[in-house]
Structure formats: C-alpha cells, structure tokens
Amino acid sequence: GxxxxxxxxxxxxxxxxxxxxxxxxxxxxxxxxxxxxxxxxxxxxxxxxxxxxxxxxxxxxxxxxxxxxxxxxxxxxxxxxxxxxxxxxxxxxxxxxxxxxxxxxxxxxxxxxxxxxxxxxxxxxxxxxxxxxxxxxxxxxxxxxxxxxxxxxxxxxxxxxxxxxxxxxxxxxxxxxxxxxxxxxxxxxGDCPMTMTTKMAISLPVSLFCLSFILTAVWLRYQKEKLLWDESWIIDFSMIKQDQESRMTMGSIMSVPVGNCDSNTSCLTGLNSCTGQPGTRKTPFICTGIYDGRTVAIKIIQTKMFSLSKTIRQEVKQVRELDHPNLCKFIGGCIEVPNIAIITEYCPKGSLNDVLLNEEIPINWGFRFSFAADIARGMSYLHQHKICHGRLKSMNCVLDDRWVCKITDYGLRMYRRDDGTEPLSTYQQRLMEVYMPPEFQNSNMEPTLAGDLHIVLIILVSQAEESSLDCGWCPPLPELISSKTDNTCPCPA
Incomplete structure (x- = not known):
C-alpha cells in the first residue's frame, strides 16, 4: 500500500x-x-x-x-x-x-x-x-x-x-x-564568447603594457629632443676672462695670447689675436681663458656669419655625450658673431708637437709609447661612436698636467667651418700636405676611418723621427720596457 x-x-x-x-x-x-x-x-x-x-x-x-x-x-x-x-x-x-x-x-x-x-x-x-x-x-x-x-x-x-x-x-x-x-x-x-571579466583580465595588462611602451618611447624621445634643444652649453663670450697665469706655464708658446689687455674688452681682443710668431714654423693655436673659475681652451672660428642650425645642434649633442680620458672634454661654445668659438678642456703641457720639438723636455721611449697608446685609445673611442676626426695632427694631441695625451679638435665639423676669408699660411699648407691622406684632394671632403688611421701613422712616424739617437739594433720586447732602452730607438728600420 x-x-x-x-x-x-x-x-x-x-x-x-x-x-x-x-x-x-x-x-x-x-x-x-x-x-x-x-x-x-x-x-x-x-x-x-x-x-x-x-x-x-x-x-x-x-x-x-x-x-x-x-x-x-x-x-x-x-x-x-x-x-x-x-x-x-x-x-x-x-x-x-x-x-x-x-x-x-x-x-x-x-x-x-x-x-x-x-x-x-x-x-x-x-x-x-x-x-x-x-x-x-x-x-x-x-x-x-x-x-x-x-x-x-x-x-x-x-x-x-x-x-x-x-x-x-x-x-x-x-x-x-x-x-x-x-x-x-x-x-x-562553438567557442564560448569571452565574459566581461575575461576581456578585462586580458585587455588590462595588454593596455598597460602598450601604454608603458608608448610612455617609454615618448620619454626617450623627449630626453633626446631635450638634449638636442638644450642650450645650457652656450657661453657668453664676455664671461671669458684672460688667463694671466698662462704666460708663466709650461704650455705651448702658441697658447699664450699676444695682445696685452688691461680690461675685459682688450682681453677679448687679445683672445681674438692668438697667432704664432711671424716667420716661424709654428701655426696659430688655441687661446686660453678663464671661464667658471677654471682655465679653458678657446678655439676661435673665423667667420662673419653663423646660424645655430639643427645640424650644429646635433653635432653639439653628439660631442656632449662623449666621455673618455683621452679626449678633451667639450665645455661649451660661443655663437654670437664675431666671437664664434668652441670652449674645451685645457691641457697645460701643450701639444705633442711642442713637446717633441722642445729640446729642454727629455722624452724617452716609454713616454712615446704612452703617447701612442693614448692616441690609439682616444681614436678607437671616437670610431666606436661613428665619429671620424679628419683634422688629427700632432698639434691636436695635447698633454694634461699628468702627461696624459688627449685628442682635441674632434667633431663639430659644421660648427668649425669658417668662411675662408683667412688664407692659409705656408706652414699651414705644408702641414695639410703632410697630414692629409693622399686620397683626399681638399679639406672639404668627408673624413673617413681610413684617413684617421693614416694620420695616426704619420704622428707615430713623427715621434720616431724626432729622436736624435740612431741605432741599428732591435731589442726583444722585454727590453722595451726596461731602463736600458729608455733613450734608445727600439727599431729604426
């Protein structure tokens, strides 16, 4: 039931x-x-x-x-x-x-x-x-x-x-x-349509990744443009004072201004008149001055017209990013005509050319090899950063107070271009013939890596030729760094 x-x-x-x-x-x-x-x-x-x-x-x-x-x-x-x-x-x-x-x-x-x-x-x-x-x-x-x-x-x-x-x-x-x-x-x-939660879980990380990528790209672009349009490197020429102590230093004869100056105005005139002694084999050299409490080297650009173009800004940005112990540091530049100048680190011992020609300064082969290694390191650093010097010579290899050889006058090709109103002296023409690679017909050609290497070899040969000693023997490598070979040419051949 x-x-x-x-x-x-x-x-x-x-x-x-x-x-x-x-x-x-x-x-x-x-x-x-x-x-x-x-x-x-x-x-x-x-x-x-x-x-x-x-x-x-x-x-x-x-x-x-x-x-x-x-x-x-x-x-x-x-x-x-x-x-x-x-x-x-x-x-x-x-x-x-x-x-x-x-x-x-x-x-x-x-x-x-x-x-x-x-x-x-x-x-x-x-x-x-x-x-x-x-x-x-x-x-x-x-x-x-x-x-x-x-x-x-x-x-x-x-x-x-x-x-x-x-x-x-x-x-x-x-x-x-x-x-x-x-x-x-x-x-x-069929496949299920994604829920709103799933869509959010997928789209949110993707959106955040894309946003972070875009912001990073924008930030990097901003930093690049910021350095390009940054004008903190521009120096008022009137802020540079004459270096009264440079006359008493051991530096290059050509680095001492010729004109006398009792005031800031006459000092600027003296800076603009930095030339060598007439009739000598020396060439015009960079002047020195005092800027921001330190001695600086001043490269005067002889031109009556100057425009701060984007190309020049890019050149300045490029050299400002360089930092190497065998390169003279770029400090700034003057852009107001007629005082167009490039301000760089000052090396008080003068140029390699001055030191080799100065019989009062004993330079043994240890120093010569050190100078050669410094030049090689500096040029290697420039070439790694896709910069060809094109104007390298022994006068552009300067020595600081610790006898470290540094390369100057690099980069800024458009910035350095003068108007050609000042004719080259006989000595300058002779230097151009000696240092210019044979494949270059004139100084307006684009510099190359091979051309820089040619000039480095010329400088090495010039170091060897300045030695007054003559020997017909070539010591083995261990003796090259011993005291026995300090004043001996290791291999004249």
Missing amino acids: PNEFNMIDCGGLEMAWVVRPPELVKSGEVFSVTYSVTARNSFYDWAIQNHIFTQSDITDAASAQSFCEHHECPPNWKDANGENCCIHHANIHSCPLGYMTTESICGPWIPDDGKIFTHTISTSGKMSQTNWTAKVVLLHAGLTSLIAHIRVGIMQAALEAKSTVLPAMVCGNNVCEEGEFCSTCPADC
Whole structure:
C-alpha cells in the first residue's frame, strides 16, 4: 500500500527514499541514491506470526528484534544469508521499461522475462543501520524503473522510482545537443564568447603594457629632443676672462695670447689675436681663458656669419655625450658673431708637437709609447661612436698636467667651418700636405676611418723621427720596457 511518500507498509517495516533517483539523467552518468529501512516494534510480532525468520532460536518478537538490531553480519556480503544476517541482501535493480515485454515490475524478484538490465553491488547489515546508499549508472535511454531491493529472512521488499534516461551526448558529432554547451563541447557548440571579466583580465595588462611602451618611447624621445634643444652649453663670450697665469706655464708658446689687455674688452681682443710668431714654423693655436673659475681652451672660428642650425645642434649633442680620458672634454661654445668659438678642456703641457720639438723636455721611449697608446685609445673611442676626426695632427694631441695625451679638435665639423676669408699660411699648407691622406684632394671632403688611421701613422712616424739617437739594433720586447732602452730607438728600420 504505497502512500504519498512512496512508502509501503509490511507489518511495521518501512522503506523510504532519502535521496531519490533524479527524474532526468544522462546515459552513463553516475549518481547516488539513498533509502532508509526502519522497523517498528510491531514488525517483529508480525514477522513471528508470518514465520519470516527460520532460525530455531528465534521464537518471539524479542529474540527477533535482538537478531535484527544487534547480531553482526559476516564481513563479506557474499557469506551473508537469512540464517546469519537480518538484512542479508540490499541493492538497486534497474530495468528500462522500453525493453520489458510485460508490465511487470522490475524486481525485487526477477521479472517474468528474466530481464534485469543492471543492479548494484549487494550489501548486508543490521536493521539499526537505517540508511543505505548505492551508486547507480543507467545506460539505456528511455523511462527506467529503479528498485531499492532488500531481503529480511524469507521476505523481500522493494521501493520503486522512475527516471528518464537521456541519450549520451557525443561531443564531436557536429550537433550541439541538448545538455551540450560551448564550455563542455566547443567542437559542437562553438567557442564560448569571452565574459566581461575575461576581456578585462586580458585587455588590462595588454593596455598597460602598450601604454608603458608608448610612455617609454615618448620619454626617450623627449630626453633626446631635450638634449638636442638644450642650450645650457652656450657661453657668453664676455664671461671669458684672460688667463694671466698662462704666460708663466709650461704650455705651448702658441697658447699664450699676444695682445696685452688691461680690461675685459682688450682681453677679448687679445683672445681674438692668438697667432704664432711671424716667420716661424709654428701655426696659430688655441687661446686660453678663464671661464667658471677654471682655465679653458678657446678655439676661435673665423667667420662673419653663423646660424645655430639643427645640424650644429646635433653635432653639439653628439660631442656632449662623449666621455673618455683621452679626449678633451667639450665645455661649451660661443655663437654670437664675431666671437664664434668652441670652449674645451685645457691641457697645460701643450701639444705633442711642442713637446717633441722642445729640446729642454727629455722624452724617452716609454713616454712615446704612452703617447701612442693614448692616441690609439682616444681614436678607437671616437670610431666606436661613428665619429671620424679628419683634422688629427700632432698639434691636436695635447698633454694634461699628468702627461696624459688627449685628442682635441674632434667633431663639430659644421660648427668649425669658417668662411675662408683667412688664407692659409705656408706652414699651414705644408702641414695639410703632410697630414692629409693622399686620397683626399681638399679639406672639404668627408673624413673617413681610413684617413684617421693614416694620420695616426704619420704622428707615430713623427715621434720616431724626432729622436736624435740612431741605432741599428732591435731589442726583444722585454727590453722595451726596461731602463736600458729608455733613450734608445727600439727599431729604426
């Protein structure tokens, strides 16, 4: 007599679904069911009356209740039977009704046609266990009867429920079936559109990366343009004072202004009139002055017209970025006609040409090799920065107070260009013939790396020729750095 809770009454034995089978289930999907088995005290009286228990020692309701609620069943359910266990069989049967030839219920007994399609693993236990759980898998599509089946003594009881089994979804058959979704089967249902959260999670880092890249590029461009248009290097010519102490230094004779100056105005005139002594073999040289509390070298540019073009700004930017111990540091420049000048670091020992020609200064081969190495390092640094000197000569190799040879008069090709109003002296023309590489026809040709190397070799030869000693032997390398060879030409050939 089932009631509205799908319970049956067997003299006080009750079965009920705790977790019912689902109404809809997919083929092959695993689900769990739970059912309860309880017995009132009246059940044991009913069981004795109906001879449910066959054991000889069970003669009344009390002994029957003790057997069902306290007697331990065998640990292996296969060994359980009505003699040694109260509920000696409990499982779930299932029969697809579409496959049944009769309307018979699918259990707890085998139906008339013998078709029980599946059943779960059997278990056993005491009546006091109450709840029983089993995992079920249904395979055949259609309406299926499920039976919770137990055996107590010689009595069988069952609790039925029905589930509709849906065909198994096949992902990859190009049909987006019911129950298939883009998240579970994109092959049939297509890729899922990205959610707003996913879009934000992707777009935000990408946007931040692009923004940081753009800002970095803009910042680098700004820094580059900032240095290009920075005019902090421009010096007011009137701020340069005459160096009164330069006359007393050991520097080049040609670095001392000729004109006398008692005022700042006459000093500027003196700076503009830096020339060598007439009739000598010396050439005009850079003047010196005091700027910002230090002695600087001043290269006067003879021109009546000057325009601070972008090309000149780029040249200035290029030399301002250079920093090497064998290069005279660029300090600044004057851009107002007629006082166009380039201000650089001052080296008080004069030029390499002055030192080699000065018989009062003993220069041994250790110094000569040091000068040659300094020139090579400075030119190598310039060439690494894609700068060709083009005007290198021994007068442009100057010595600081520590006898370090530094290269000056490099770069700023457009800045240094004069108007050609001042004709070259005979000595200047001779110097051009000596130092200019043979492939250059005039001084307006673009300088090259090969041309610079040619001039370096000329300077090295000039160092060797200035030595008054003559010898016909070539000492091995270890002796070149010993005191025995300080005043000896290592290899005149």
